[in-house]
Structures are given as structure tokens and as C-alpha cells.
Amino acid sequence: ETGVTQSPTHLIKTRGQQVTLRCSSQSGHNTVSWYQQALGQGPQFIFQYYREEENGRGNFPPRFSGLQFPNYSSELNVNALELDDSALYLCASSSRDRVLVDEQYFGPGTRLTVT
Amino acid sequence: KQEVTQIPAALSVPEGENLVLNCSFTDSAIYNLQWFRQDPGKGLTSLLLIQSSQREQTSGRLNASLDKSSGRSTLYIAASQPGDSATYLCAVRNYGQNFVFGPGTRLSVLP
Numbered sequence: 350e351t352g353v354t355q356s357p358t359h360l361i362k363t364r365g366q367q368v369t370l371r372c373s374s375q376s377g378h379n380t381v382s383w384y385q386q387a388l389g390q391g392p393q394f395i396f397q398y399y400r401e402e403e404n405g406r407g408n409f410p411p412r413f414s415g416l417q418f419p420n421y422s423s424e425l426n427v428n429a430l431e432l433d434d435s436a437l438y439l440c441a442s443s444s445r446d447r448v449l450v451d452e453q454y455f456g457p458g459t460r461l462t463v464t
Numbered sequence: 465k466q467e468v469t470q471i472p473a474a475l476s477v478p479e480g481e482n483l484v485l486n487c488s489f490t491d492s493a494i495y496n497l498q499w500f501r502q503d504p505g506k507g508l509t510s511l512l513l514i515q516s517s518q519r520e521q522t523s524g525r526l527n528a529s530l531d532k533s534s535g536r537s538t539l540y541i542a543a544s545q546p547g548d549s550a551t552y553l554c555a556v557r558n559y560g561q562n563f564v565f566g567p568g569t570r571l572s573v574l575p
Contacts (some may be wrong), residue, residue, distance in 0.1 A: 355507075382562055391565030392466075392508075423483065435492055439507055450524055453563065455508040 353442050353456035362430050362463045370459045380404075381423040382442040382453060383415060384439040391437055398423055420464030426463075435463045468492045468556050470566035479546055480575050485539040485569045489553030492532045495561075499528050499539050500553040502568070508553065512539070544573045 354373045362368050380399045384392035394407035398417035412428040421442070427434055434441050437460050441453035467490045477483055487497070496515045498510040502510040512521045512528040514537070527540040541548060551570045555563040 353507075358485075359498075384565075389567075391555075391567045392563075394562045394564070396542055409564070431491075432559070452510065453514050454510065456509040458504065458505075464516075 350422070353440060353454050354441050355438075355456040355459050357459060359447070359460045359462075361464065364430055364431050364463055368430060368461060369430045370427075370438050370440075370461070372423045372425070372456055373441030374421045374440075375454050377409075378442035378444050378454070380443045381417055382441045382443070383425045384441065385409070385434075386437040386439060386458070387433075395425070404418065404462065406418050419450070422443060430463045432463050435461060437461075446453070466556055466558055466561070466564045468554060468564050468566035470552075470554055470567060470569050474566065474570040474572075476572040476574065479544060481572075481573075482540070482542050483544055485486045485541070485552050485554075487520040487539070487556075487566055487569070489537075489556045489564075491558060492535050493558055494532060495557045495559045497528075497537050497570075498563070499526075499532055499537075499558070500555060500556045502551045502553060504551075507522075511552075518565060520524050544571075546573045546575045548573050 362434045382397040383395040386392040396406040401417045417423045437458045439458045440456045443453045471486045498513045511526040514530045525542040551568040553568045554566040
């Protein structure tokens with residue numbers, strides 16, 4: 350059984366650029382959630398994907414978007430990068446039944462720096 | 465809207481001490497609560513998951529309790545070691561919702 354993986358590990362972008370972060374979910378999991386963690390703070394929920402559809406979104410603007418693929422891996426895309434987007438981006442995978450979300454397992458994160 | 469707070473924000477103790485980390489939440493209608501550990505610049509490692517019907521969970525030197533009525537959870541670490549130094553995060557999930565995290569407690573265990 351493989352764990353949750355994320356790529357790249359680190360990324361440096363310039364304000365206004367676009368970025369794509371990737372996440373491979375743990376074997377057997379069909380749900381992926383993305384979180385943004387600013388320095389010194391707890392993670393903030395961005396959105397969740399379940400069976401290739403967005404299923405819940407936090408308080409983030411539309412320039413944050415995502416995809417989930419048939420193998421349940423996922424991408425997070427951020428357009429028009431701003432300095433405040435600099436953060437650790439965490440992906441978590443889980444198995445979901447009809448109503449409830451099971452225990453989440455987190456990847457190591459992608460550190461994004463916007464200059 | 466669920467809000468989660470953690471006290472203290474930072475804690476420094478000598479090796480061998482028993483310690484308690486606190487987590488408070490405003491909406492008691494939770495589905496579960498999970499404690500995580502995070503090393504600097506790294507992802508989150510799950511420590512303990514407590515379902516809403518449970519009062520506590522134990523794993524090795526760690527014990528987490530849950531009191532839904534008062535909106536509180538505590539993480540007890542016995543016989544602390546320098547390797548326990550990390551940030552500890554509490555996360556709460558309400559039914560049909562995603563995790564809401566606290567800001568974390570930064571723990572330093574001094575040798």
C-alpha cells in the first residue's frame with residue numbers, strides 16, 4: 350500500500366503566474382482534499398474532490414481550481430498568483446461512503462513561494 | 465461556523481515530563497476529531513482519531529480524550545522525549561463537512 354504523494358516538493362513562482370500542484374492518493378481512496386497552510390497557522394480547507402467532481406469548497410476565490418482523474422489522483426491549479434499564496438499546500442486522501450468522510454491521510458506537501 | 469482553538473500556543477518542557485495539550489471547538493455536533501503531528505516544513509502525521517461516540521483513544525504514550533458537551537479535547541503525552549518536539553494540530557469534522565483545524569501547539573522537549 351502506497352501513501353499519499355505530492356509533487357513538486359518546492360516551487361518558486363512570480364506574481365501573476367499560474368501553478369499546478371499534483372497529488373496521488375493512497376491506494377483504495379476515492380476522495381482528495383486540498384488545504385493551504387500559511388506559516389505559523391493551521392491548514393485551511395480549499396476544496397474536496399470525490400469521484401472526479403468538486404464536493405465542497407472553502408473560502409477561496411475561483412482562481413483556485415482543481416481536477417480529479419479516474420485513478421483518483423488530483424491537481425490543484427492556481428491562476429494569477431499573489432504574494433499571499435505563498436504557503437505549504439497539503440493534499441489528503443480518504444475513502445468516502447454516502448454521507449461521511451473517513452480518516453484523512455496527508456501527503457508531505459508542496460512549498461510554494463511567490464515572489 | 466466551527467471554530468477551533470488550541471492552548472497553549474507554545475510549550476517547552478524538560479524531558480520526562482507528562483504534558484497536556486488542549487483543543488476547544490465551538491460547535492459540539494461533531495462527527496470526529498483528529499490529532500496530528502507536524503514537523504517543521506513537513507506534512508501531517510495522524511496520531512489519534514476519536515469518533516463522536518467515543519470518549520478517548522490511546523496509542524502508546526499518547527492518550528486523547530473528547531468531551532463533546534463542553535467542546536473540548538485533550539492530548540496527553542506521557543514521559544515526553546526530545547523526539548516529541550513538533551507542532552500538534554487538532555482538527556474537527558462536523559457531519560458532511562471537512563476538517564477545521566486549530567492553529568496548533570508548538571512543543572519543545574528539552575534533553
